[in-house]
Amino acid sequence: MTVDRRQLLAGLGKLLVLTPAAAAAWEYLEAGRPEEAPSYRLADHWWAMVIDVEACIGCGSCVRACKTENGVPLEPYYFRTWVERYHVPNGVSEHPEVDSPNGGYDGFPERYRPGDGAKSFFVPKLCNHCAHSPCTQVCPVGATFDSPDGVVLVDKSYCLGCRYCVQACPYGCRYIDPRTNTVDKCSLCYHRITKGLTTACCETCPTDARRLGDLKDPKDPIHEFLRAHKVQVLKPQMATGSKTWYAGLDGSVR
Amino acid sequence: MAGLFVVGLALFLVARKVLVPVGFGELGHFRTGAIADNRAPKLVHAGRAACAECHSDEPDRLKSGAHRGVGCEACHGALGAHAAAETDVKPARPDTGTLCLGCHRQSVSKPAGFPQVDPKEHGDGSGSCGGCHDPHAPAEEPKAPPAEEAKKP
Amino acid sequence: MHGDLTTLVQGFMYPNEVELQWSVLIVLYPYITGLVAGAFILASLERVFRVEAVKPTYRLALLTALAFLIVAPLPLQLHLGHPERSFQMYLTPHTQSAMAMFGFVYLWYLMAVLVLEIWLEYRAEIVRTAQESAGLKRQLYRAMALWSDDVSEEARRLDDRIGYVLTIVGIPSAFLLHGYVGFIFGSIKANPWWSTPLMPIVFLFSAIVSGIALVLLMYMATCVAKRIPIDMRCVDTIAKYLFYAFLIDFALEGIDLLHRMYEADESFKSLDFMVKTKLFVSQILLQVVFGGLLPITLLALTQVAKLTDGARKAIYALSGVLTLVGIFAMRWNVVIGGQLFSKSFLGYTTYKMSFAHREGLLPAILLMLLPFAILAVLVKLLPPWHEPEADPRRA
Known part of the structure; x- marks a missing residue:
């Protein structure tokens, strides 16, 4: 622990002025501030994801990597990321056939015949890390929140397990972890991206269909991607400020 | 009555001081330590850069073929443990x-x-x-x- | 832990949606708070608007409201993944969250409105009981009187004045308590079954309806149990209020339905299918036909036709029961119905209610019986059927 003289004086000052608050202030100095952790400054990043629907081959690498990396329960009702297969008869149907067997974890057994006149493709899904996230809005205690670097995170030690946020997410990105009875969701591999690595799903995507980007880094290729492609977010009518942009997204995707 | 109310309020304020987590609300309506908690888990996937540190000839080989964009762990599985202790944990x-x-x-x-x-x-x-x-x-x-x-x- | 839930899914649901989040306990929560708000509003009619006819139910309504209000947070506690953390809502309430306000609205309503109003109403009697009895009972009543024994004319007048102000504050508080519960659902834009600005007001009126029906039934039941004649002027008046409140409630729900059908937005086909299949029994039959149209028609009959006392009593009792079932079905359809369809509008799931499980049917039944047990104790402590003598308000 390193405490410089100024901090020490400030701490002592608080100790003298506010007795009940003082103990807290002292602990807080001891704990150290995460934004002061070496080589990562919260204010310098604004994380986002881009997905190239036309590159996704439905192999399920991302789903498996995500579950391994983040210890997600293996039952088919818990996913931080999953892949959906769309099959749109005649290419114009209002009612696409969609499936996601085990979230795409085991890949997709072929069930459609070539030449059936339909349009078919895969869509990877994950938390959209919305800038105006409806899930953090409804959390009664601040156990899920928008981090200053643009990631929607969960505080497992503070979550009540009321499940209001699960109801509030329009994209179905949250689940209750049956082992902790608290909510869980994609953290954008926060433990990786804050150490200079990419997410587990991006690391293992064989076709570069998903790419992490830092919008505050002017040299990040995400800027060029967003310029070069026509992109869309899921359910734009929800106005959630989604930061997961899809290139080549079909109108039937919801 | 009023006395009870004041005592109750005072108790609440003291309890609040003691019970609210340290650093709550500094960066937003959340416990500041939650950021560190989310950074804490160990890496399970090492990342391709870590692989290349030892297997230094593979990146060049990969670059010459169609799999140049494929990460090592897409095929070989999560190898964070191998990267941390390369002799103890061997990938299949x-x-x-x-x-x-x-x-x-x-x-x-x-x-x-x-x-x-x-x-x-x-x-x-x-x-x-x-x-x-x-x-x-x-x-x-x-x-x-x-x-x-x-x-x- | 559970069987393969994916077999319950028809069509496509996002994988995380397969597991239902809010169980029958969350159905009880708006149901019970609704009964509280409704019972209180009926009680305030007598106090604020001086409707003499409903006076025999005034104290019973207050005690009923209190009994149910004590139980109201229990289903929530039982449902939480970490009930031991619920106090955090008081420590770090998130001001943007509708749910964070629950604790405050609840405490305000419980302590500042209901308990205080009941205390003031009963204070003179509590003091008298303390003086007339001895031993433990004396100590208990002395404690209940907060060790004060000033029952002078002046003190009683002050009690009454404060009580009156409290009731006036209480009415908007009751509106707040239940309108706010509606807002919890109505403000979720992700869920089209819930997301409507009408939700708070629909919840409020259905609360009034259910609370009036409950007090009506409780009053008739206690009269039968104590072998005292039912005051027909009283039940006629309550039934009239029930009828008009129900008309407003039914009209509001009708407007909501009509609006959805006419607009037919992206969610409509999905919801329409759900109502006609999975919710057919609870929505169409229980809520609309047997829990709505039938009691309204029966009550309308008592308003237009001249019926014997016996016939009216029978109709009131039947309508009361049907109303309570109908409003329960309405809560069920909102809470459970809102989770049976996928937010992709491409599929549906089924709610499998467990029995002897933390969130199963058994605790739900126990939680519905608990208020009656509490009420029995309250009635024992604070008998609602004695008129306080020398009531300055009525002097």
Whole structure:
């Protein structure tokens, strides 16, 4: 622990002025501030994801990597990321056939015949890390929140397990972890991206269909991607400020 | 009555001071330590840069073929433990017969330009892909192998 | 832990949606708070608007409201993944969250409105009981009187004045308590079954309806149990209020339905299918036909036709029961119905209610019986049927 003289004086000052608050202030100095952790400054990043629907081959690498990396329960009702297969008869149907067997974890057994006149493709899904996230809005205690670097995170030690946020997410990105009875969701591999690595799903995507980007880094290729492609977010009518942009997204995707 | 109320309020304020987590609300309506908690988990996937530190010849080999964009752990599995203790944890060699089809099995839902095969029609019947293709540096546009070549034991 | 839930899914649901989040306990929560708000509003009619006819139910309504209000947070506690953390809502309430306000609205309503109003109403009697009895009972009543024994004319007048102000504050508080519960659902834009600005007001009126029906039934039941004649002027008046409140409630729900059908937005086909299949029994039959149209028609009959006392009593009792079932079905359809369809509008799931499980049917039944047990104790402590003598308000 390193405490410089100024901090020490400030701490002592608080100790003298506010007795009940003082103990807290002292602990807080001891704990150290995460934004002061070496080589990562919260204010310098604004994380986002881009997905190239036309590159996704439905192999399920991302789903498996995500579950391994983040210890997600293996039952088919818990996913931080999953892949959906769309099959749109005649290419114009209002009612696409969609499936996601085990979230795409085991890949997709072929069930459609070539030449059936339909349009078919895969869509990877994950938390959209919305800038105006409806899930953090409804959390009664601040156990899920928008981090200053643009990631929607969960505080497992503070979550009540009321499940209001699960109801509030329009994209179905949250689940209750049956082992902790608290909510869980994609953290954008926060433990990786804050150490200079990419997410587990991006690391293992064989076709570069998903790419992490830092919008505050002017040299990040995400800027060029967003310029070069026509992109869309899921359910734009929800106005959630989604930061997961899809290139080549079909109108039937919801 | 009023006395009770004041005492109750005072108790609440003291309890609040004691019970509210340290650093709550500094960066937003959350416990500041939650950021550190989210950074804390150990890496399970090491990342391709870590692999290249020891296996320094592989990146060049990968670059020469169509798999240049594929991360090591996409095929070899999560190897954070191997990267942390390379002699203790050894990765298994993937079975190309099942591994390759995970991506390359034919499907109407896959992008048309992506190389796909029907295992019933493609291959030498050995159930393995490694005999003809080098998984680390597969040819960009794999030529159909001559019939006699494909039948080779 | 559970069987393969994916077999319950028809069509497509996002994988995380397969597991239902809010169980029958969350159905009880708006149901019970609704009964509280409704019972209180009926009680305030007598106090604020001086409707003499409903006076026999005034104290009973207050005690009923209190009994149910004590139980109201229990289903929530039982449902939480970490009930031991619920106090955090008081420590770090998130001001943007509708749910964070629950604790405050609840405490305000419980302590500042209901308990205080009941205390003031009963204070003179509590003091008298303390003086007339001895031993433990004396100590208990002395404690209940907060060790004060000033029952002078002046003190009683002050009690009454404060009580009156409290009731006036109480009415908007009751509106707040239940309108706010509606807002919890109505403000979720992700869920089209819930997301409507009408939700708070529909919840409020259905609360009034259910609370009036409950007090009506409780009053008739206690009269029968104590072998005292039912005051027909009283039940006629309550039934009239029930009828008009129900008309407003039914009209509001009708407007909501009509609006959805006419607009037919992206969710409509999905919801329409759900109502006609999975929710057919609970929505169409229980809520609309047997829990709505039938009691309204029966009550309308008592308003237009001249019926004997016996016939009216029978109709009131039947309508009361049907109303309570109908409003329960309404809560069920909102809470459970809102989770049976996928937010992709491409599929449905089924709610499998467990029995002897933390969130199963058994605790739900116990939680519905608990208020009656509490009420029995309250009635024992604070008998609602004695008129306080020398009531300055009525002097």
